[in-house]
Amino acid sequence: MTTAHALELSAVRKVYGSGDGAVTALDGVSVTVERGTFTAVMGPSGSGKSTFLHCAAGLDRPTSGRVLLGGTEIGGLKEGELTRLRRTRIGFVFQAYNLMPSLNVLQNITLPLRLAGRKPDPRWLREVVEGVGMANRLEHRPAELSGGQQQRVAIARALVTRPDVVLADEPTGALDTRTARQVLDLLRAVVEGMGQTVLMVTHDPVAASAAHGALFLADGRLAGHLPHPTPERVAERMTHLGEW
């Protein structure tokens, strides 16, 4: 398992609907995400970013092609197996945090373990809680935290199972510039300090520049890869791809 890539999409095609109304959201996308990397996925509106993330997460089944998570082909799994895999081997971070309002910080962070019927590894849990800087707020409820703090809790929740990959969908979309920077620095630290793997969909060239590399989608196809992205170079690529 350790030798497998964190995530691999091979010739993934996704067609919604059929006949005249059919929409090809992904048109033969092949991507390999190495362990311990931070990758941004960018592209104009409607280019297939959400579909890409949903197929990578096993939330959507590709029309054709293969998705491997940590070496496991997810296409062949039954619904129950897929749900289990999603709970334990993928971490999710959303724009709107999606924390449970009635649970405190510690309960939110450990929720994926409880759902999977697993006990926390105390050392890893401490590393995660301290890594996101929330060790002194464990008894607080989400409503008592700022947006940036809530996103830190969500990142800890995504990490608690030591997933193969953390999938982040516009994780800084609801945050002001300064807080967004802190969250991006944290995601980078999660990769570089904790050896985790992060794939992040974003519209924001500044957010993309926090990643090790940026992938570009256009019309459902891979339209390039930019290593060591800077906001300027990302913006320039996006301008060439059309409206964004």
Ligand SMILES: Nc1ncnc2c1ncn2[C@@H]1O[C@H](COP(=O)(O)OP(=O)(O)OP(=O)(O)O)[C@@H](O)[C@H]1O
């Ligand atoms: N459930 C669906 N049924 C039909 N068409 C869909 C569905 N989901 C997405 N699409 C279409 O697939 C294409 C890609 O959509 P997707 O949401 O993946 O793009 P996106 O890059 O995430 O866009 P945005 O940046 O605006 O969120 C679009 O043309 C969209 O209308």
